[in-house]
Amino acid sequence: MSTHVLRRTTAVAAAALVTLALAACAPEAEPEPEARQAAFSQELHDRLPAGVRDDGTLTVLTSAGYAPVMFYAADGRTLEGSEADLAAALGRVLGVEVEFQPAEFPTILDRLAAGEADLGMSGITDTVERQAKVDFVDYFRAGTAILVQHGNAHGITGLDDLCGRPVSVGAGTTQELLAGRLQETCGAEPLAVTQSLTAADAMLELRAGTVQATLVDYPPAAHLASDPRSRSAFELVSDEQHEPAPFGIAVSRTNEGLAPVLQDAMSEVLASGEYEDVLARWNLQGGAVDEITLNAGT
Structure with a gap:
């Protein structure tokens, strides 16, 4: 074996030993916590x-x-x-x-x-x-959240601001009932309520711009306002949950x-x-x- 080959082999072996030593000194990765599951009863x-x-x-x-x-x-x-x-x-x-x-x-x-x-x-x-x-x-x-288009161009800050504005709700939802109660307080400036077949359809009305706000349960509203795929289109008026x-x-x-x-x-x-x-x-x-x-x- 030539001196060049011997030196190269020795260097490789030394590098391997260093790698093993460093691996031995490195902290072990934290094990993933086991998923908690309720058992059959x-x-x-x-x-x-x-x-x-x-x-x-x-x-x-x-x-x-x-x-x-x-x-x-x-x-x-x-x-x-x-x-x-x-x-x-x-x-x-x-x-x-x-x-x-x-x-x-x-x-x-x-x-x-x-x-x-x-x-x-x-x-x-x-x-x-x-x-x-x-x-x-x-x-x-x-509770119920007020969802608007991103930027809130109409300056809606709460339920009282919805009077006189087009608003969408899902048919058969508690938001439909809330809109009805709000309607009674609006006097000469009633809500223009669009009843969509589903809450998802109501939010599509907002995205299309046919309404200025949507009343919807807080969880899906917060999801749309924070998800990277939709947050450029939607915004929560506030984190308040009504009723x-x-x-x-x-x-x-x-x-x-x-x-x-x-x-x-x-x-x-x-x-x-x-x-x-x-x-x-x-x-x-x-x-x-x-x-x-x-x-x-x-």
Whole structure:
């Protein structure tokens, strides 16, 4: 072997030893924390109504297009969002499949009352009026936000500024009711309210400029105002949430006893830490609750 080759081999070996030494001295990477998951509960599975238990499926009506609560992924088929994740956790705890069925938002409660499905999950606010048709397992809390086009060219600062202006709301939503109450205070300058089929459609009216503001639940409004893909088009008037109230899973009463079982199952999800992780994943920690309640809306 030549002296040149020997020196090169020695240098390579020395470099390798240095690399190994540095690797040995370097701090080990922090392991990824294990995902917290609520476990299957045989006791809760056995408490399910016989029809649900025998079928092995909970059918859920949803009106998607409501990021970050419930929306379609890029493939146009997969449902994502906080409610999709919580529904998966409930299915795991109860030992059943969760099957989503698309529905127009204004029809969800009537369809549940008619027994066409077991549950409704679509950012539904629990109110006394709605409790006349279904039960609610309440798991979140949010109010109404005022969303405007980026730049707020019309200088809207609060609800009182909406009088005399074109405003969009989703049909059948609590925002539609809020607009009606506001209308009574506007006197000679009434709201020009556009009722869109869904809250997502109401926000599209705003983006198109056919209205000056949209009344919508705070979570999707805040998402649009902060998401890099949409924040150049939308802006929150403020972080104020008007008339905050519980969000609930709407439960058909045709399966007697289902609501209390779901309440206890969601309590398991909360106690396990998975609830906290789901809300953090979708930046919704501000609406977290400490207790899962039944029909707490007013």
